[in-house]
Amino acid sequence: MKRRNFITLLSAGSGSMLLTQPLQGSEIFANSNKNQRLSDGFSADVVIAGGGMGGCATALAACRNGLKVVMTEETDWIGGQVSQQGVPPDEHPWIETHGAPASYRDFRNRVREYYKRNYPLTADARKRENLNPGDGAVSRLCHEPKVAVAVLLEMLHPYMSSGKLIVLTEHKIKKADVTGEKVKAIEAVNLKNNQTIVLEATYFVDATECGDLLPLTGTEYVTGTESKSQTGELHAPEKGNPKDNQAFTLCFAMDYQHGANNIIDRPEDYTFWSNYVPDMYPPWPGKLLDLKYSSPQTLEPKELGFHPEGVRTGDVLNLWNYRRIINKNNFGPGTYTGDITIVNWPQNDYLLGDIIDVSEKEFKKHIEAARQLSLSLFYWLQTEAPRPDGGLGWPGLRLRSDVMGTSDGMAKYPYIRESRRIKAEFTILEEHVGAENRKLVVGEEAGKKAAEFFDSIGTGYYHIDLHPSSQGDNYIDFGSLPFQIPLGALLPQRMNNLLPANKNIGTTHITNGCYRLHPVEWSIGEVVGSLIAFATKKKTLPRAVRENRSLLEEFQGWIRTQGMETHWPE
Template identity: 25%
Template sequence: MKNALKTLFFLLLALRLSAQDHVFVETESFENKGGWVIDQQSFVVIGSSYLMAHGMGRPVKDATTTVSFPKKGKYQIWVRTKDWAPFPKGPGKFQVVLDGKPLNPVFGESGSDAWKWYNGGEIDVKTDQLKLALHDLSGFNGRCDAILFTNIPKFTPPDKPADLTAFRNKLLNLSDKPAEAGNFDLVVVGGGIAGTCAAISAARMGLKVALIQDRPVLGGNNSSEVRVHLRGDVDKNHYPKLGRIVREMDNGDPGNGHPDAQEYGDARKTAIVKGERNITLYLNTHVYKIEKKGSAISAVIGRDIATNKEVRFTGTYFSDCTGDGTLGYLAGADYRFGRESKAETGESLAAEKSDDFTLGTSNLWASLDRDTATTFPETPWALPFSDEYHIDEARSDWQWETGFGNYNTITDAEKIRDHNLRAIYGNWSYLKNHKKDKYAKRELAWVAYIGGKRESRRLLGDYVLNQMDIQEGKQYSDGTVTATWTIDLHFPDAQNSKHFEGQEFFAGTKHIKVAPYTIPYRCMYSKNIPNLFMAGRNISTTHVAFGSTRVMRTCGMMGEVVGFAAYVAKKYNTSPRGVYQEHLPEFMAIIKDEPTAAKP
C-alpha cells in the first residue's frame, strides 16, 4: 500500500511538472550523438536507454542537441549518471555543456556505482533555446541517462525504479496510446540468427511477419556489434531442407572478435530481410510490455531506443527469439534459470544441487599493428594485472567471459559488461606499459560494448531436451533440427580463479562429443502460453543439453522450423501444440521437403 501511494504521488507530481513547463531530456534522443553510443542493455533495470562515451581510452566527439524552453527564467539542472568503476573513483568523466559553457560539476567520478540524479547547479535561461552537449573527458565509457531542467524550488527527481518510470513516462508523454504497427500472422521478437531465420521462413511460406530487433543491426551475437562466429553444422541434417536460410545469413568464418566489422555481414543480413515482401522490419525497438487475451499473447509494445516512440504490434502467433526469454517472461511462460540437479534430470553431467549458475557473457576485443608506437594510460580503476598473471594476447577469443553464477545475466547485464571492460582495459594497459617490445606498435582497435550472452532463461515446452537424448541420438517423431555441437559448458579458468576468485572473467571448457541428434519440435513452443513459439538459446532444454543446442547455426535452423510450424498453425487455425497433436505428418513433410508437402 505504501509503495502504491508513493507511485501515485509521483504520478501526480509528474502531472504538475508538465503543467509547470519543465524540460526533460533523454540523452539517447540527442539530435547528434557525436561519438557517443546508445546502450539499451539494461532497459529492464533502469527503464531506459542511455548514451555512453565508448572511446577505448580516447575521448569521443560531443553529443549535441537543442533544448527548447517554453518560458524564460531560472532552472535547476539534474543529471542522471553513475560512476561505473568506482575504485575509488572511475574514469567515466564528462561535462554537461550549455551554449558552450560547461557546468561546474564534473560527472561520472562520484565514487558511487548506482544510477542517481546529481545536482548540476542553476542556470538563468534568457532565450527560447539552448545548445546542450555532453563532453567526454576520458573515452572510458562515461554515461548519461537523462537531464532534467526544473523550475520548482528544492525539487529532487525520483530515483527508485517504479517512481522514476512513472515520472519519466509522464514527462515523455508515453502514457498516450502507442502507434499501431498493424496486425501480423507472426510477430518475431529478437533479430539474432534464430529470429531472422524464423521471420524469413514464415514470410516465404506466405505469412505476414513483423521482425522486431532492439539494436540497429540484425544478427545478434553474429553482428558487428558482438562479433561471434557461427558454430554448428548445417550439412549433417537428416532433413537437408533445414539450414538453407542459415546459409544465406552466413558471411563466412572470420573467427571471434575480428577487427573489421564488415566481416560479419550486417548489410547482407538486412538486405535479405528487406527483400522479403512479407516482412516488416523494426530495428532499434525494445519490446518491454505485452497484452494478453486469456492466457494467449494478443499484442506486444516496443519502444524506440533512440526516440522513445512506442509502437504496438498485434498478432496471431508470437515467437520469442530474444535469447533471454523476454517475451515469454512478460507473458508468464514457465521457464528455468540455472542448473538442474542430478536427482531432477538423471543426467550424469548435471550439478549435484540445482542453482543459478549460468554460462557468462563475452565482450570481445581486438588490436591492430600501427606504423609507430602508441600509448595507453595506466588504469588504476581497472582489474590489476602483473608479471605473475596477465593474458598475453593481441585479440580476444570466446574465453573472455563473465558470469558463472556470480552475476545474473539479465539483471546484472551492465555490471557484467563493465567487469569485462575493467578486465580488457586493465590487461591492455599492462601489456602496453610492461611488454613494450611486443605491444608498443599495437593499438586497441575495437572493443564490444554490447555483451554477447550465452545463457539466461530457458522457456519450458511440452518436452525438455536432456543429456541422454543428445548423447544417445534419440529420434522422436517430431525430431526436426539436426544438432552437432558438443556439450560445451563453460566454467571459470583455474588460473583466473586463483587470481580473481569470485570475479572471474576468463573461461575454460571441456567438449563432450555427441552423435548428430534431432531436436523435437515440442521444445520450440511454450507449454502454457498457447500461441508462443521460441527459437534460439531459450528453447526447452536442461542446462546440460543447452550446452549443445545454443550455437547459432543450430539456433537458426530452429527459426526455420518455427516459420514452417507457424504456417501450418495458421492454415488450420490451430495452436503451436495443435500442429504437433493434429497435423504432425503434414508439418514433417514440409521439413523433409517431400513432393507431397503442402505449399503456400
C-alpha cells in the same frame, strides 16, 4: 475490447507527432528512431522480439510463406551473435553440405559472394569455393560482423520493400498484455527517443538473447543448473542453482601495426583485473589475464600463445589466429596493413555476476564491468603480455571501433551463452545427445547415435561446451553426438501463441552447451516461422501439430521441401 490485428503507436504525450503516411519496409528500418504510426491496414501476423540469427530466420520463413511480420531489435544491427556480439560462426565439420537448413548455407555462401563482389581478393582467394576471409581456426567462415549485417539485410530486403516485413531497430520490449494462455500485445520502447509502440499480432516469437519475453508474458521458464535428481544427467551437479549461468563475454576487434605505439589510457579497473584470480572449482591455474588457462576437457593448466603477426607459437594455439576475421594475405597488396581478429577468449569471460533475472541497473553494472575487463585485457596485451623474444607487450595493437560499429571497439552487445529456457512440452537431456551418458542409458552399440525424436524438425552438432559460470564452476566440456531438434522443445507447456527462437528452447543447463550455436539457432528460428505459417493455414495451434501424428508428418515433409533437414544422413 475487440482485438485489432495491426500495429498502433501509444501516445507519448503532447509533444508526440504522428506520421499520416505509412512507411514501407526498408524506410522503417532506416527511420526506426522516428515517432511512427503504421496504417491500420497493415496486418501483423507475427511479432518477433529480437533480430539475431533466430529472429532473422523466423522472419525469412514466415515472410516466405505469406505472413506479415514485425521484428524488433535492441541494437542498431541485426544478426545477434554473428554481428552485434562479434562472434564468428561456431559450426560442425559437415556444415558445407549438411547438418543445417539450406537457407543457413545460403547465408554463408552470400557472405563469401559479398567478399568476392566487393573486395580486392587475391586470385587464389577468389577461386576458392569455400573462401574463409579470415582463415580463423574456429570456423570455416570467419568474417567481419558488418558483412553479416549487410547479407542478412540483403536476404530480408525483398520482404521489407514489399511491406511484408517491418524491422524496428533500437527497440526494446518492456511490457506485455496477456490473457490466460494468449499474448495479446507487447510494448516496445524506442531507445533513442523513449517513445513506445504497441505491437499486436496472432503470434509472438521470443528471439531475444536472454529470453526477455518469458517473464514479461508469464511464460514458465527455468534458469541456471538443474540437479542430478531432477534430470538424471551424468554431468549435472548434486544441487541445482538457478543463478548458476555461464559467463558472458564482451568481445572486441583489434589489428596490429608493426612499430606503432597505440597504447590506450590505462583502464580504470586495470589494477583489479590484472591481479584477479578466478575463484572456482576445480581451481583456475592463476591470474585471468595470463596465457595459461584451464583446459576445458581436463581442467589441467594449458598454455596458449599470442603473436599478432600470425606466426607459429610453437605447439600451442596462437590466439591471434583463433578468431581472425581478416587474413591480409587473402587480399590484394596494400588492402590491409595487418590482420584483424576478434577477442572472445577465456581471458575476457566475465565471471563476477549473472545478468539473467536481475534489475536493469544490475544488468548495466555487469556489462560495464565486462567492458573494463575487455579493455584491461587489451591493455595487458599492449603492455605486459609475454613476447617470444622475451620482451613484454605489443604496443602496435589497435582497437578497431569501425569493425564493431562502436566508439571503443567493444561489441554492441555481450555474447550471451545461456538464456532463460522455457518449460517445454519436451526437454532435451544429456542422455539424448551426450556421448558418454547415452551409452550408459542405451548401451554401447545404440549409444553411438543420438536419440531419434519422432517430432524431429532439425539437426545440429557441437560438443557440449559450457564455459565457467557466475557461481564458480569451471569448464564442463565433453563429447556429444550429431543430434536432432525435437519440436516438443520449441513448445511452451502452457502458452499457445508464444514460441522461442534463440537459446531459450527446452534444453537443460547441460544440453544448452550444444544447442546454443549459430546454425542451431538459425534452424530453430526457421522452423518456428514455418510452424506459425503451417498452423495458421491449418487453423490449428502449434502444439496440435505435434499432437496429431498425421499433421506432424505433413509438417515434417513440408519443411523438408523448403530445405530444412529433419535427420542426419546414414
